[in-house]
Amino acid sequence: MEHLISNIQRFSVDDGPGIRTTVFMMGCPLSCIWCHNPECITGKRKLFNDSLKCAHCGRCIGTCKNGALSVKDGDIEVDREKCTGCLTCVSACPTGAMSVTGREYTKEELIDTLMQDEPFFRKSGGGVTFSGGEPLLHTDYLLPVIKDLKERGISIIFDTCGHVPYGRIREVLPYTDAFLFDIKGMDKEKHMENTGASNEIILENLIKLSRDGVRIFVRMPVIKGANADADEIKNAAELIASLDNIAEADILPYHAYGTLKYARYGIKMCHRELVAPDTEELISYRNILEEHGIRAVIKNL
Amino acid sequence: MVLSGQLSERILALSKKEHMSASPKNDTLRNGIIKRIRKEHPGMAPGRVLALAFAEYLDTKDICIFDEDIIAGHIQKENYSESQPVEDVTDYSGTSFQIGREIDKYRETDLYTPEGEALLTDYMDACGQGLFSRWGAGHVLPGFEHFINTGIGELIKRAEEHIQPDGTGPTADSLITLKAASRYFLRYAALAEERAKSAPEKYRDQLLRIASACRNLSLNRPSSFFEAVQLLWMTQELLVAESLTGSLSIGRIDQFLYPYYMKDMEKGDISAEAEELIDALFVKLGNFREGYQNVCLGGMTREGKSGYNDISYMGLRSCRLLKKDQPLIVVRVNSMMPDSFWEEVQKLIECGMGFPALFNDDIVIPAKMKMGISLEDARNYAAVGCVEISVGGREFSNTESIRVNWGKILEALLFNGDCPGTDKKIKLSREYSDVSFDTFDELYKAYKDELIYQTEFGIRANDLLDLNYGRHWPVPFMSAIEEGCLEKDRDVTMGGAVYNNSVVNTCAIATTVNSLIALKEAVYERKLATLEQVKDALRNDFKGEDILRQQLLNADKFGNGAKITKEITKELTDLFVSTVTAHRGARGGSYGCGFYTVAHHAGMGGATGATPDGRHANTSFSSSFSPTQGSELYGPTEVIRTVTEVDHTDFGNGMVLDMKFTPSFFLADGHRMAFRHMIETYFMLGGMEIQFNVVSRETLIAAQEDPESYRDLIVRVSGFSAYFCTLGKLLQDEIIKRTEYERI
Ligand code: SF4
Numbered sequence A: 001m002e003h004l005i006s007n008i009q010r011f012s013v014d015d016g017p018g019i020r021t022t023v024f025m026m027g028c029p030l031s032c033i034w035c036h037n038p039e040c041i042t043g044k045r046k047l048f049n050d051s052l053k054c055a056h057c058g059r060c061i062g063t064c065k066n067g068a069l070s071v072k073d074g075d076i077e078v079d080r081e082k083c084t085g086c087l088t089c090v091s092a093c094p095t096g097a098m099s100v101t102g103r104e105y106t107k108e109e110l111i112d113t114l115m116q117d118e119p120f121f122r123k124s125g126g127g128v129t130f131s132g133g134e135p136l137l138h139t140d141y142l143l144p145v146i147k148d149l150k151e152r153g154i155s156i157i158f159d160t161c162g163h164v165p166y167g168r169i170r171e172v173l174p175y176t177d178a179f180l181f182d183i184k185g186m187d188k189e190k191h192m193e194n195t196g197a198s199n200e201i202i203l204e205n206l207i208k209l210s211r212d213g214v215r216i217f218v219r220m221p222v223i224k225g226a227n228a229d230a231d232e233i234k235n236a237a238e239l240i241a242s243l244d245n246i247a248e249a250d251i252l253p254y255h256a257y258g259t260l261k262y263a264r265y266g267i268k269m270c271h272r273e274l275v276a277p278d279t280e281e282l283i284s285y286r287n288i289l290e291e292h293g294i295r296a297v298i299k300n301l
Numbered sequence B: 001m002v003l004s005g006q007l008s009e010r011i012l013a014l015s016k017k018e019h020m021s022a023s024p025k026n027d028t029l030r031n032g033i034i035k036r037i038r039k040e041h042p043g044m045a046p047g048r049v050l051a052l053a054f055a056e057y058l059d060t061k062d063i064c065i066f067d068e069d070i071i072a073g074h075i076q077k078e079n080y081s082e083s084q085p086v087e088d089v090t091d092y093s094g095t096s097f098q099i100g101r102e103i104d105k106y107r108e109t110d111l112y113t114p115e116g117e118a119l120l121t122d123y124m125d126a127c128g129q130g131l132f133s134r135w136g137a138g139h140v141l142p143g144f145e146h147f148i149n150t151g152i153g154e155l156i157k158r159a160e161e162h163i164q165p166d167g168t169g170p171t172a173d174s175l176i177t178l179k180a181a182s183r184y185f186l187r188y189a190a191l192a193e194e195r196a197k198s199a200p201e202k203y204r205d206q207l208l209r210i211a212s213a214c215r216n217l218s219l220n221r222p223s224s225f226f227e228a229v230q231l232l233w234m235t236q237e238l239l240v241a242e243s244l245t246g247s248l249s250i251g252r253i254d255q256f257l258y259p260y261y262m263k264d265m266e267k268g269d270i271s272a273e274a275e276e277l278i279d280a281l282f283v284k285l286g287n288f289r290e291g292y293q294n295v296c297l298g299g300m301t302r303e304g305k306s307g308y309n310d311i312s313y314m315g316l317r318s319c320r321l322l323k324k325d326q327p328l329i330v331v332r333v334n335s336m337m338p339d340s341f342w343e344e345v346q347k348l349i350e351c352g353m354g355f356p357a358l359f360n361d362d363i364v365i366p367a368k369m370k371m372g373i374s375l376e377d378a379r380n381y382a383a384v385g386c387v388e389i390s391v392g393g394r395e396f397s398n399t400e401s402i403r404v405n406w407g408k409i410l411e412a413l414l415f416n417g418d419c420p421g422t423d424k425k426i427k428l429s430r431e432y433s434d435v436s437f438d439t440f441d442e443l444y445k446a447y448k449d450e451l452i453y454q455t456e457f458g459i460r461a462n463d464l465l466d467l468n469y470g471r472h473w474p475v476p477f478m479s480a481i482e483e484g485c486l487e488k489d490r491d492v493t494m495g496g497a498v499y500n501n502s503v504v505n506t507c508a509i510a511t512t513v514n515s516l517i518a519l520k521e522a523v524y525e526r527k528l529a530t531l532e533q534v535k536d537a538l539r540n541d542f543k544g545e546d547i548l549r550q551q552l553l554n555a556d557k558f559g560n561g562a563k564i565t566k567e568i569t570k571e572l573t574d575l576f577v578s579t580v581t582a583h584r585g586a587r588g589g590s591y592g593c594g595f596y597t598v599a600h601h602a603g604m605g606g607a608t609g610a611t612p613d614g615r616h617a618n619t620s621f622s623s624s625f626s627p628t629q630g631s632e633l634y635g636p637t638e639v640i641r642t643v644t645e646v647d648h649t650d651f652g653n654g655m656v657l658d659m660k661f662t663p664s665f666f667l668a669d670g671h672r673m674a675f676r677h678m679i680e681t682y683f684m685l686g687g688m689e690i691q692f693n694v695v696s697r698e699t700l701i702a703a704q705e706d707p708e709s710y711r712d713l714i715v716r717v718s719g720f721s722a723y724f725c726t727l728g729k730l731l732q733d734e735i736i737k738r739t740e741y742e743r744i
């Protein structure tokens, strides 16, 4: 499998303690209906048309042998059904408006980029976070990277959906300072409906991980119209309270920022209306967690 | 200390009242007096004319005290021309007004040579083309501290000791102004007493207190904190009466008021009263609309001890509660700063007024020492105007005297001196019509040659104008309160201060760096177009050349992390600094550099055609030492790494790094912490100054309604930056909504 990176985000302040650089790896075993990095689900390069840069020269249209490109309302439209990802149009585009998301980095390139913000990491207690997609799909690529970073004294965090064989978690464990570990629902069926997979492996992995001594930040996305439900939070709180090494539980209210990307990458959005729970509801969730003795934080990104 | 969260009723009333009370009489009075005295005494030395006019003006102008006043003094509306008399010439405007008038006067002096006149005429033309800007006077931190600690009576004594036997000369002129100032205090004392008779009961005590303070201050040093504040404000009023030239800044009020505060505190807690007095002072400063008056808070004492005291906190509080754009606030940061002080600083930043600008003591102090200032004095620096660093009462460097437009130099080079869109020409060091610039290195070298040539030309003209200026428009009162002038019998504009430095400022750094790189990448490396094709596109402001423009825009940019951007930025900056600092100024001191632009990036950009970075003709340049809008691809940490490639101790006249945040960023404690750590890392890496623009909710709403006017507005959402206007209604609403969130 290719180890594609969609984005390296510096000055990330929501992906663990301090100022961090977050690496978004492409490819994910889940496909949550609220995903705000939808370009990272399939693990394949994605064609991206930036209408701000487009000079409307039309050169790309002629080069596509599959007839995937056309003009709609003055802007270039990509028919994703027809597009094979051959990237001919990208090299034909003179302005860089047509581009590809998903790039391979050599280990050296990646480390070089990550070390740019080292002074900020040191000052703030930050470091590097691997996210995605699901970074643990890429352990063979990432292991040498994190070993090297560890030797340089850089803090490492994995932001995982948990739906991977536990062996992969165990591989990165010795070099990892903390995990951001998602609980997206306690009800098996609803979880299946929302994410395309059962939560059994995820919850098992969480329990195992809690015995392995690394700090865990549990992350709970809450979306009205999908998984926001006091009973679900209560069940999750009971589980979390029984675990060791939980640093905190973060409530992540839904935000619509990702919707922009669906359009840009031509990815179909969930037909249901998704919104963030209102403030009172969020506070009530936090109260439930706190009643179980859990340090809980509402994250407003 | 515990700060009160509210303004008193009295402060609120004063805040509303002040700016409504201009006296039309004062508008023309001063100018008329100067003209009359000149006419009556042909041949009288300019310093004497201005001193006599100052005295007569103070004796006859309208003065005003409100019933609610806590301190007396009121700068009534006065315009530029009357403080710098226009004489008979009325049709000058802007920079050429300045220089045109200066050249007229130059012809009358002992300095005159035909070569000098030619130099100044060329310089005035270049200013007209936007290559340079000139501001002849002001931009100084007058000797407030010295004046407060000495008192009028003592200064009069010193002036009398050093006056020339024939009663002429700068010190004699200063003496006239000191005596006039003393009488002016007595006028206020009498008015306050008068007013107390008719004022409502509740205001009477304070009016009588003002009266007795003014009587005392007419001769003596302040006897209390209250009197020190009163003297401070009255001094500003006197300075403005002498010369309203812009950016008469106040400086370190927390340092020079603190001894008076502590002395009063020994007798009882005056902190609540002190808070209201600082409010009153800020209301007065805030209602004087025309001057970039800067107040500096925190830092360290001359001895290197912590300079964060109760008054520093009060200053931050007043600024936050009064919400006025004056005074401008600068905060000095060093390792002694208490966390509680930082909390107040951050609260003020989050208000979105753009205050305070943060300065790093670890860098500014060595930067000032490079300009020949002693360690103790360097520790006592404050800011002039926006961000120029200077030592109050001891350094005179007229911090806005000259600015060099790097972008215009590139335009002139590319077009062999022509300015597309006009029929004007810029004089270059040589003829370039026969040069084809076959390689980037050739072009780059020619740019560096021109940068040096034009800078040296600007400095020669600047020196001559500075030598000339004080001969016609000396400032005897400002000189009276500057350390050293009375003793030396020399005006502050003529080298009378302890440090008599000069400065050269810059404009269009990122635009120029980006333009050079765009040419390198698009023309010389990728060969997407020839240099001639790019020049044609520039001449036509990219009309019909959207593709080429986008290709140029796609090149690497200052702040986007590419090595080449850092190399060129550093090389040009170092070259400019070494060119400038090799000179000694007209007043005998060092030359320093300023890498900030105030609003000149808009003005100078407005006078410059399209540039090879894809910038349209006559639009704004990049501001200060900051990237162009939208090129901060990798966020603030990368910008900081780029900017700190350069040694900031070379910026003896200051620099600015602007950053934008949305208010919702500050809702999470973790974010606020990261924000502080980001600044601390910037300072650790050698950053001198940073300031923040927190986009307000109102701005976002306005941008939603009127996208055309806010096309440049960038917001950072969920890790990526985007033009707000391109986001679509849904997302815009979401961002606006988030700015309303209480912290939960
Ligand atoms: S990537 Fe290939 S198939 Fe897809 S639109 Fe471009 S040219 Fe057509």
Ligand code: SF4
Pocket (backbone or CB within 6 Å): A049, A053, A054, A055, A056, A057, A058, A059, A060, A061, A076, A092, A093, A094, A095, A096, A097, A098
């Ligand atoms: S080739 Fe590029 S610039 Fe031209 S229409 Fe296609 S996307 Fe736009």
